[in-house]
Amino acid sequence: MNNKIINKLDDFFEKFSFCRYKKGQILINAGEEPSGIFYLKNGTVRQYSLSKNGDEQTLTIYKPYSFFPLMHAINNIRNTYFFQATSDAELYKAPQRETIRFLKEEPEVMYDLISRLYQGIEGLLSRIEYLMFGSAYEKVIFTLLNLSYRFGEENMSNLDVNLHITHKDIGSFSGLRKETISREMAKLQRKKILENKNHLIIIKDMERLQGELEGRVI
Secondary structure: HHHHHHHHHHHHHOOEEEEOOOOOOEOOOOOOOOOOEEEEEOEEEEEEEEEOOOEEEEEEOOOOOOOOOHHHHHOOOOOEEEEOOOOOOEEEEEOOOHHHHHHHHHHHHHHHHHHHHHHHHHHHHHHHOOOOOOOHHHHHHHHHHHHHHHOEEEEEOOOEEEOOOOOHHHHHHHHHHHHHHHHHHHHHOOOOOEEEOEEEEEEEOHHHEEEEEOOOOO
């Protein structure tokens, strides 16, 4: 997203109410009708569902300059998801009608939104493919790659990629149990592709991690 788009988003959303959420706080509950559109200025927010057994399935994580939820605002689709701050977050909240009017009046912002939505759909389709047909090993690798590209912190001194996630986080993306994740992660550690230290996963070689997926039949 370029600075021109960010400035337009800032100019619009900053006219409305500002709010802060602590890590772990719920912004919107499943079944709750959203009262507005959130614009994420700082922090991260995840969208997830809850199974009948109480298992969480993370669908996406929003980064700064994202605005959500739009399904209800655009298509009047009932909200069935939870939205939770995964870090301390700062947001603005605008009325739905005014946000839709803004998008209609700003084709550049609308085009950027559509572009990002299609990027998200592409990632979602790949994720569905691995969840349906991939082995546990492939599901773990795909999840690590996906999160690394979006949220990984590069260490420029040695090209490591640091990822601040837990096995529970990986499980909520992949649908795997903690014991299974630990077993598959151990395989990657033995190959010296990554290290795991106190909620910090250090990926030592992104190319080798990517290579673990290439050529596999799923």
